Amino acid sequence: MANVEISAVRKSYGALEVVHGVDIDIKDGEFVILVGPSGCGKSTLLRMIAGLEEISDGAVSIGGRVVNNLTPKERNIAMVFQNYALYPQMTVAQNMGFSLEISGKSKAEISSKVNSTAEILGLTPLLERKPSQLSGGQRQRVAMGRAIVRDPAVFLFDEPLSNLDANLRVQMRAEIKALHQRLGTTIVYVTHDQIEAMTMADRIVVLRGGVVEQMGTPMDLYDSPANMFVAGFLGSPSMNFLKGRLAADGSPGLTLEDGSEVKLQHSPQGTSNQAIVLGIRPQDIAVDPVNGTPAVIKVMEPTGADTHVLVELAGQDLVAVLPPRLKTTVGETIPLSFASPNVHFFDAASEANIPCDPKSEHDQ
Amino acid sequence: MTIVDAQTAPFSSLPKRRDPVLIGLWISLVIVAIIWLAPIVFITFTAMKSNPEVLNSAAFAPPEKIVWENFTKAWVKGNFNETFVNSTVITFIKVPLGLLISAMAAYALAQIQMGWNKFLLIFVLFGAMIPFQVMLAPLFTLVNSLSLIDTYPGVILPYLAFGVPYQVFILHGFFKAIPKELTEAALIDGASHVTIFRRIFLPVSLPVLAALLILDFVATWNEFAMALVLLQDKHMWTLPLGLMSFQGQFSDNYGQLNAAIVMTVLPATIVYLIFQRYFVSGLTSGAVKG
Numbered sequence: 001m002a003n004v005e006i007s008a009v010r011k012s013y014g015a016l017e018v019v020h021g022v023d024i025d026i027k028d029g030e031f032v033i034l035v036g037p038s039g040c041g042k043s044t045l046l047r048m049i050a051g052l053e054e055i056s057d058g059a060v061s062i063g064g065r066v067v068n069n070l071t072p073k074e075r076n077i078a079m080v081f082q083n084y085a086l087y088p089q090m091t092v093a094q095n096m097g098f099s100l101e102i103s104g105k106s107k108a109e110i111s112s113k114v115n116s117t118a119e120i121l122g123l124t125p126l127l128e129r130k131p132s133q134l135s136g137g138q139r140q141r142v143a144m145g146r147a148i149v150r151d152p153a154v155f156l157f158d159e160p161l162s163n164l165d166a167n168l169r170v171q172m173r174a175e176i177k178a179l180h181q182r183l184g185t186t187i188v189y190v191t192h193d194q195i196e197a198m199t200m201a202d203r204i205v206v207l208r209g210g211v212v213e214q215m216g217t218p219m220d221l222y223d224s225p226a227n228m229f230v231a232g233f234l235g236s237p238s239m240n241f242l243k244g245r246l247a248a249d250g251s252p253g254l255t256l257e258d259g260s261e262v263k264l265q266h267s268p269q270g271t272s273n274q275a276i277v278l279g280i281r282p283q284d285i286a287v288d289p290v291n292g293t294p295a296v297i298k299v300m301e302p303t304g305a306d307t308h309v310l311v312e313l314a315g316q317d318l319v320a321v322l323p324p325r326l327k328t329t330v331g332e333t334i335p336l337s338f339a340s341p342n343v344h345f346f347d348a349a350s351e352a353n354i355p356c357d358p359k360s361e362h363d364q
Numbered sequence: 365m366t367i368v369d370a371q372t373a374p375f376s377s378l379p380k381r382r383d384p385v386l387i388g389l390w391i392s393l394v395i396v397a398i399i400w401l402a403p404i405v406f407i408t409f410t411a412m413k414s415n416p417e418v419l420n421s422a423a424f425a426p427p428e429k430i431v432w433e434n435f436t437k438a439w440v441k442g443n444f445n446e447t448f449v450n451s452t453v454i455t456f457i458k459v460p461l462g463l464l465i466s467a468m469a470a471y472a473l474a475q476i477q478m479g480w481n482k483f484l485l486i487f488v489l490f491g492a493m494i495p496f497q498v499m500l501a502p503l504f505t506l507v508n509s510l511s512l513i514d515t516y517p518g519v520i521l522p523y524l525a526f527g528v529p530y531q532v533f534i535l536h537g538f539f540k541a542i543p544k545e546l547t548e549a550a551l552i553d554g555a556s557h558v559t560i561f562r563r564i565f566l567p568v569s570l571p572v573l574a575a576l577l578i579l580d581f582v583a584t585w586n587e588f589a590m591a592l593v594l595l596q597d598k599h600m601w602t603l604p605l606g607l608m609s610f611q612g613q614f615s616d617n618y619g620q621l622n623a624a625i626v627m628t629v630l631p632a633t634i635v636y637l638i639f640q641r642y643f644v645s646g647l648t649s650g651a652v653k654g
Contacts, residue, residue, distance in 0.1 A: 052548050073554035085545035089567040098563075099553035146553070 002063030002076075002153035002186060003028045004049060009058035011044050011210075019044055019210040021058065026203075031180050031187045035197040035233070036207035042190045043158055045207070049188060050079050050156050063153055078147035079156040082163060084139045086131040086146075093118075093127040096145045117149045120182070121175075137168045144176070148183070157189040161196060173199055194234050198222065206230050223342075228351040231279050231344055237308060240285070240318040242278040242338075243348065246270060254278055254338075256314035262293050262338050268345035268354040275348040282308070284340035285320035292335025300330060311336065407629075411435070411622035418618040434623035441614060442624050446599055447606030452631075453516055454602060455584045458523045463576060465524065466531035467569070471561045473532070474539035475547055485536060492529035496590065504593050514597040522590055527583070531576050538572045539565060574642030582632045603628045 004026040011019035019041040026032045034042040047053035049060055051072035059066050067075045086095050096117060097110040105113075118124045121141045131139055140160055147155055157176070161169045177200050180187055191197055197204045198218045205215040206229070214226040218234075225231035231239045244254040244262065252267040254276075268276060286292075295311035295318065302308075302324060309320045311334065320336060328334055345354040402424070410418055411434055412427040421428070438444070472478075473485050496503075503522055504513075512518030542565065550560045566573070588604040595601055601609070610624050 050548075050552060052551070072548075072552045077552065079549070079552050081545040081549060083543060083545055085543065085549035087546065087550070087564055089564075098550075098555075102554045102559060146549075150553070 003030075004154055004186060004188060005059075005061040005064075006045070006049070007059045007061075009045065009048060009060060010056045011041070011048060011053065012056045017056075017210065019048075022207075022210070022212055024205055024212065024215065026186060026188060029184045029186055031177075031189065031200060031202040032205060033189045033191060033197040033201035033203075034205045034207060035191055035194060036213075037192060037233075039209075040207040041210035042192075042207050044210075046079075046156055046158055046188060046190045049075075049154070050077055051075050076153040077156055078150045078152040078154075079158065080140070080143045080147050080160045082159040084131070084143045084163075086139060086142055088131055091128050091130055092123060092134070092142050092145075095131070095142055096123075096149050098146070099150050113149050114145075117145045120148070120179075121145050136164050137172060140164065140172060141175075144179070148179075153186065155185055155187045157187065159191055160189075161191070161193070169196075176200060195236060198234060204234075206233060224353070225279075225344065226353055228277060228279065228346045231346070231353075235281055237282045237319045237321065239279045239281050239344070240320075241346075242280070242313070242316055242318065244276065244278060244314075246272050246274050246276060248273050256316075258314040260293060260314055263291055264343060265339045265341055266343060266356040269357045270345075270354055276354065277346040277348050277351070278338070279344035279346055280338055280340060281342065282319045282321040284338075284342045285318070285322075286337045286340070287322060287334060288337030288339075289335050291339065292337045294333040295336050296333050297328060297330050300326070300328075309334070407622045407625050410618055411626045413619050415617055415619055431619060434619040435627065438610065438614075438620040438624040439627065441620065442606050442610035443598075443601075444603070444606060444624070444627065447601050447603045448627075450516075450595075450600060451585060451603040454520055454523070455581060457516070458520045458527070458584050459577060459580045461520075462524050462527045462531065462580060463573060466528050466576075467535055467566065467573065468561065469528070470532045470535035470539050471557075471565055474536050475544075475560075475565075476557060485532075488529050488532050490529075491525065492533065496526050500589065500593050503590070507594055514595055514600045519591060519594045519602075522594065523584060523587065526590075527580055531580070534576060535569065535572065538569055542568060571642050574639045578636055578639045581635045585632045 004024075006022055006024040006026075008021045008023060009019060010017060010021050018039075022041075022045060024032070034045060036042050044053055048055050049062075051067065051070060051074075055068050059068055061067060062075055062077065087098065090098065093111075093114050096114045100110045100113060114127070115124070118127055121144060123138070123141055123145055126134060126138060126142075131142065134142065140163075143160070160176075161172050164172060173196060176189075180200075189196075189200065201218055203215060204218055204221055206213045206221065208229055214221055214230045216224075221230060222234050225234065225239075228241060232241070242254065242256065242262070244256045246267060247253040247255060247261075250267070250272045252264040254262045254264060256262060262278070264278070270276065293313065295313040297309055297311055298317070299310040300307060301310075304324065306324055307322050307326050309322050309326070311318050311320060313336070318336075345356065346352065347354055406423055409424065409426055412430045412432075413421065413434075414429075414431045417428060417431075469488065473481050473488075478484075507513055507518045507522065510518070512521070546564060546568075547560055550564055555563070586604055587602070588608070591602045591605055592608075595605065598609075607624055607628050611621060614620055
C-alpha cells in the first residue's frame with residue numbers, strides 16, 4: 001500500500017496544454033475518484049500515474065518515491081481498463097497469472113495466488129475459460145483479478161464499469177467497494193458517472209478542462225459545492241438553476257426575470273438587487289398551495305417511488321422530484337415552493353458559491 | 365383448409381422466393397470456377413495419359429488407364445531431385461524468416477512510438493512500389509559483387525527484400541487495429557516489448573499470419589524471373605526453372621510435361637489446402653477490424 005502525491009502536474013501535447021497544474025494528495029488506503037465530463041483530463045491524469053503517458057511538468061510520487069521516469073512495471077501499480085484488455089488467447093487463469101509468470105514466480109506460487117484471488121471474486125469455475133466465453137461482468141471481474149493477483153501498492157481503474165449494463169454496474173459498484181474494504185489498498189478511480197463517484201469514493205476530485213474544480217468527501221461536495229459546475233455535476237437529477245435578482249428590500253426572496261417572486265428561507269451574503277443564480281436540487285422543491293410559485297407542467301415521468309416533473313417557471317425549465325401518483329397533468333400549473341434550507345446561491349458572473357447570510361434565517 | 369389451418373401452417377410450407385441477384389451471383393461464381401478449374405483438370409488428366417492417348421482423346425476426357433510412369437520419368441528427366449530440394453530449402457527458409465522480420469517490423473511501427481513511425485512505414489512501403497523487373501539488372505550486379513550468385517543466400521536475401529514491404533503493410537494495419545490497452549495492460553504487468561510481441565501479438569495474429577504464409581509460400585515456390593537471373597548453375601535451379609528446361613527438351617511428350625507441372629504445383633496446393641481455413645478467417649478478420 002502507498003500514498004500517491006500529484007504535485008503541479010501538467011500535460012501538454014505540443015502547444016496544447018490539457019492538464020493545467022493539478023495537485024492531489026491521496027492518502028494510503030484511500031479510495032479517490034476523479035470525476036468530470038469527457039475531455040476534462042481525468043483519464044490523462046490516471047495514465048500519467050500509471051506511466052502510460054509522459055508527465056510534461058510537475059511530479060507524481062507513489063509511496064514517497066517520485067515515479068516520473070519509471071516504467072509502468074517499476075511503479076508497482078495495477079490498472080483495470082474500460083474495455084477489460086484481457087489477453088484473448090489466454091484462459092482466465094493464464095490472464096490472471098501472466099504478470100506473476102513474467103516476474104519469474106514458481107508455478108505453484110502462481111497457481112495458489114490465482115486460485116485464492118479467483119475465490120475472492122467468484123471466478124473459480126471460470127478459470128479454464130477464454131475471455132470470449134465470458135459475459136461483460138465476468139470479464140471485468142477477471143480484469144480486477146489480474147490486478148489483485150499482483151498485490152500492487154495502488155489500483156488504478158479507468159472507467160471500468162462503462163461497458164456494463166445498468167444492473168450489472170450497480171452490482172459491480174458494490175463489489176469494488178467491498179473489495180476495497182477487504183484489501184484496503186489505495187485506489188484511484190476515473191469515471192464520468194457521478195453516481196459511481198458519490199456511492200464509492202472516500203474522496204471525490206471534480207475536474208473540468210484540466211483543472212481541479214473541487215475535492216472533498218462526497219457529502220461535502222454535495223452539500224457545499226464550490227461553484228455551479230460542481231453543483232450541477234453531482235446529484236441526480238441535476239441541480240436546478242434559477243436566474244434572478246435578490247429582493248430589493250433585503251428579505252429572503254428572489255425576483256425572477258419575468259418579475260415573479262420566489263420566497264426563500266435564506267438569502268445569500270450580498271447586496272440587495274444583485275444578479276444571482278439560485279441552485280436548488282429537484283428533491284428540495286415541494287408542492288405548496290399556499291406560498292408556492294405557480295409553474296407550468298411540461299413533462300411528467302413517474303418512476304414508481306416518485307414523480308420527476310419538468311416545469312417551466314419564468315421561461316426557465318426546472319425539474320422537481322415530487323411524490324408519486326400526482327393528481328395533475330401536463331399543461332396544468334402547480335404551486336411550487338423553493339423555501340428549502342438546502343438551497344445554494346451562486347454569483348451570476350463568476351458562478352462561484354455565495355455563502356448564506358446566517359442572519360437571514362427566515363421562518364416561514 | 366380452414367382459416368385456422370392456414371394461419372398455423374408452418375412457414376416451411378410457404379413457397380420460397382429466391383433472390384434473383386443471388387441466383388445471378390451463384391451462376392457467375394460457377395462460371396468463374398469452371399474457367400479456373402478447366403486448366404487444372406486438363407493438366408491433371410493429361411499427366412495421367414500416355415502420349416498416344418493424349419493425341420487421340422478429347423482434351424478434358426479422363427484417362428482410360430492411368431500412366432503413373434509419366435511422373436517417375438518426368439522426375440528423373442527433369443532432374444527434380446535437385447530442383448525440388450533447392451525450392452524446398454529456399455522456400456522453407458525465406459517464408460518463415462520473412463514473416464518473422466515483417467511481423468517484428470510491423471509491431472515496432474504500430475506499437476512503439478519513435479516519433480518517425482509514419483515516415484519509416486512509407487519508406488518501407490516504397491519498396492513495394494518498385495516493380496522488381498526494373499531492379500533485375502542492378503540486383504544481379506549487387507548479388508554478383510557480393511559473390512552470392514548461385515548460392516541460397518543470393519536468392520533468399522533479394523526475396524526477403526522484395527517480400528517484406530507488403531507483409532509489413534498488411535501486418536501493420538492488423539497490429540494497429542489491436543486495442544492499445546492490450547499492450548498497456550501487458551506493460552503494466554511487467555512485459556517487455558519482445559514478450560508482448562511473442563506472447564500476445566503473434567497468437568492474436570495467427571489468422572493473418574497464416575494468410576500471409578500461404579500467399580508468400582505460393583509466390584516464393586513459383587517465383588521464376590529473379591531465380592532465372594540469380595541462379596545460373598543448373599544444379600542450383602528451382603522447380604520453375606527446371607520445369608522451363610524440361611518444357612524446352614520434352615515439349616512433345618505431353619503426358620510427362622503435365623506430370624512435371626502437377627509435381628511442381630502440388631506442394632503449393634497442399635500448403636494452401638492445409639492453411640486455407642485460416643486464410644479465409646484471416647482475410648475477413650483483417651477486413652472487419654479495418
